[in-house]
Amino acid sequence: xxxxxxxxxxxxxxxxxxxxxxxxxxxxxxxxxxxxxxxxxxxxxxxxxxxxxxxxxxxxxxxxxxxxxxxxxxxxxxxxxxxxxxxxxxxxxxxxxxxxxxxxxxxxxxxxxxxxxxxxxxxxxxxxxxxxxxxxxxxxxxxxxxxxxxxxxxxxxxxxxxxxxxxxxxxxxxxxxxxxxxxxxxxxxxxxxxxxxxxxxxxxxxxxxxxxxxxxxxxxxxxxx
Numbered sequence: 076x077x078x079x080x081x082x083x084x085x086x087x088x089x090x091x092x093x094x095x096x097x098x099x100x101x102x103x104x105x106x107x108x109x110x111x112x113x114x115x116x117x118x119x120x121x122x123x124x125x126x127x128x129x130x131x132x133x134x135x136x137x138x139x140x141x142x143x144x145x146x147x148x149x150x151x152x153x154x155x156x157x158x159x160x161x162x163x164x165x166x167x168x169x170x171x172x173x174x175x176x177x178x179x180x181x182x183x184x185x186x187x188x189x190x191x192x193x194x195x196x197x198x199x200x201x202x203x204x205x206x207x208x209x210x211x212x213x214x215x216x217x218x219x220x221x222x223x224x225x226x227x228x229x230x231x232x233x234x235x236x237x238x239x240x241x242x243x244x245x246x247x248x249x250x251x252x253x254x255x256x257x258x259x260x261x262x263x264x265x266x267x268x269x270x271x272x273x274x275x276x277x278x279x280x281x282x283x284x285x286x287x288x289x290x291x292x293x294x295x296x297x298x299x300x
Contacts, residue, residue, distance in 0.1 A: 113207030226298035
């Protein structure tokens with residue numbers, strides 16, 4: 076089977092987004108927007124689909140663990156205004172001055188990411204959450220395009236599964252999209268500061284903490300992407 080072109084992948088992604096909008100209603104859909112390259116491409120595609128349906132209201136959900144790069148948060152805030160995004164920022168209900176950040180990766184992600192994500196999905200009335208995960212990132216992300224999840228309690232929709240890292244950057248260049256300046260400094264995958272390093276060589280997520288990467292399947296069972 077021949078590899079799809081970027082244009083074909085975009086078309087497939089937009090078709091899935093349109094189906095999601097029609098099934099759940101745009102007001103019940105939100106983009107899980109990290110401020111990273113992949114979810115920014117997804118946010119751009121969702122805005123295009125909404126525009127094609129004659130709509131302009133775009134909802135996004137961002138997880139601010141309190142440990143994110145300042146550059147990512149600044150980029151998020153600037154672009155949310157520029158693109159007129161209805162942005163909800165979910166924060167953990169823990170005291171970060173007392174919390175043992177990154178000591179136990181599963182417990183840390185559960186408290187700082189999974190819990191606020193699940194809580195915000197309910198509070199926002201989200202029935203379908205759009206994510207920017209891709210199959211080529213990690214073996215755990217070889218998923219179906221739609222996953223009915225109990226935690227978070229919604230349908231998880233992954234329109235960019237077939238995109239590669241190269242596809243994402245090609246789309247960004249093609250559409251002249253803005254992106255976080257950290258990518259120009261040697262970062263290829265952006266997570267929390269304690270668990271992210273620069274990674275110019277090897278796998279895209281080589282800069283992520285290896286003990287966390289080894290636990291992605293466990294984290295997903297708890298409600299992680």
